[in-house]
Amino acid sequence: MMTNDVLYRIRDLVVEYHTRAGILTAVDHVSFDIRRGEVLGLVGESGCGKSTLGKALMRMIQEPGRIASGELWFDGMNLMQLPPGEMRKLRGSRISMIFQDPMTSLNPVQRVVDHITETIRVHQPQTSEKAARARAAELVDRLGISRNRLDDYPHQLSGGMRQRVMISLALALRADLVIADEATTSLDVIVEAQFLDLLKELREEFNLTILLITHNIGIVAELADRVAVMYAGRMAELAEVHELFERPDHPYTRGLLRAVPNIRLDDAELYKMPGSPPDLVSPPPGCRFHPRCPDVMDICTRQAPTFYENKPGHFVNCWLYQEREENVSLEEASS
Numbered sequence: 441m442m443t444n445d446v447l448y449r450i451r452d453l454v455v456e457y458h459t460r461a462g463i464l465t466a467v468d469h470v471s472f473d474i475r476r477g478e479v480l481g482l483v484g485e486s487g488c489g490k491s492t493l494g495k496a497l498m499r500m501i502q503e504p505g506r507i508a509s510g511e512l513w514f515d516g517m518n519l520m521q522l523p524p525g526e527m528r529k530l531r532g533s534r535i536s537m538i539f540q541d542p543m544t545s546l547n548p549v550q551r552v553v554d555h556i557t558e559t560i561r562v563h564q565p566q567t568s569e570k571a572a573r574a575r576a577a578e579l580v581d582r583l584g585i586s587r588n589r590l591d592d593y594p595h596q597l598s599g600g601m602r603q604r605v606m607i608s609l610a611l612a613l614r615a616d617l618v619i620a621d622e623a624t625t626s627l628d629v630i631v632e633a634q635f636l637d638l639l640k641e642l643r644e645e646f647n648l649t650i651l652l653i654t655h656n657i658g659i660v661a662e663l664a665d666r667v668a669v670m671y672a673g674r675m676a677e678l679a680e681v682h683e684l685f686e687r688p689d690h691p692y693t694r695g696l697l698r699a700v701p702n703i704r705l706d707d708a709e710l711y712k713m714p715g716s717p718p719d720l721v722s723p724p725p726g727c728r729f730h731p732r733c734p735d736v737m738d739i740c741t742r743q744a745p746t747f748y749e750n751k752p753g754h755f756v757n758c759w760l761y762q763e764r765e766e767n768v769s770l771e772e773a774s775s
């Protein structure tokens with residue numbers, strides 16, 4: 441059941457990578473909420489900072505990266521202040537991440553059943569080996585993997601089955617939040633559809649909150665309640681899914697939607713947005729989208745707009761919708 445209750449509150453998050461070319465700001469003052477029980481889609485072209493943001497929410501950014509500043513409030517807990525041990529526990533229990541290639545998260549020398557029973561017993565140490573095994577069998581059943589695959593090693597499974605195992609681990613943990621980063625990208629279309637159906641069922645049944653990171657707008661249309669659009673490390677737009685598809689405000693979102701096959705079948709040729717996302721070591725001044733924007737105005741080249749709620753529940757980061765004078769003073773006030 442979807443409510444407006446906030447599970448994860450992210451404020452002014454900045455994530456940097458210290459590279460030889462200089463400081464690369466992959467996530468730049470990003471603020472948004474993840475509501476309890478929702479599927480929030482996170483879209484944007486490759487290199488816009490989606491994976492970095494997902495990892496930052498788990499506090500899993502590694503060298504040469506770091507969270508430079510910002511606030512992470514998960515279920516009322518201040519994660520930026522949480523000691524590493526506590527954070528590890530939280531990662532192993534309440535927040536779980538599924539990656540494109542589950543082989544990187546699964547232990548190649550551990551059988552499927554051991555992955556699941558171990559996860560169950562970390563979460564509930566009092567569970568007997570036998571009870572954990574029974575629960576593992578139930579879980580894989582539920583996910584449509586036959587029980588006799590429990591003794592297989594990860595490499596013996598298909599990509600789709602490995603993703604199901606990853607989901608079963610999240611369920612074994614009874615995670616509140618699952619962050620799925622391009623989790624279906626390596627699957628073929630039919631297996632992908634099955635996996636998405638399964639996610640839909642499970643979110644209801646287990647009351648999961650899902651951050652669905654993907655470059656595939658079709659998947660978001662299918663599964664998400666709300667959609668966040670990221671461009672060059674910043675939030676461009678965030679709205680309820682139908683609102684975003686029917687009334688996209690940000691020129692970047694409009695470009696992304698135009699480039700999706702099947703949405704506009706009357707287009708003879710598929711639109712391709714000109715240009716590509718900028719180098720985040722030295723992004724363009726002002727609005728980072730301005731060099732590619734069909735609606736660019738003078739101010740866009742000089743000053744960044746603010747990500748703000750333009751209509752109820754609909755946030756946009758674009759000068760087309762902002763009072764300039766008002767915003768100049770806002771910027772001054774916050775600098």
Ligand SMILES: Nc1ncnc2c1ncn2[C@@H]1O[C@H](COP(=O)(O)OP(=O)(O)O)[C@@H](O)[C@H]1O
Binds near residue numbers: 464466
């Ligand atoms: N480990 C890293 N070291 C240096 N730069 C990185 C690292 N990981 C990601 N980046 C850079 O951060 C930016 C955002 O990357 P990423 O978060 O992977 O975007 P997305 O998931 O949207 O494709 C890119 O410019 C990428 O090159």
Ligand SMILES: [Mg+2]
Binds near residue numbers: 490491492621622
């Ligand atoms: Mg990515």
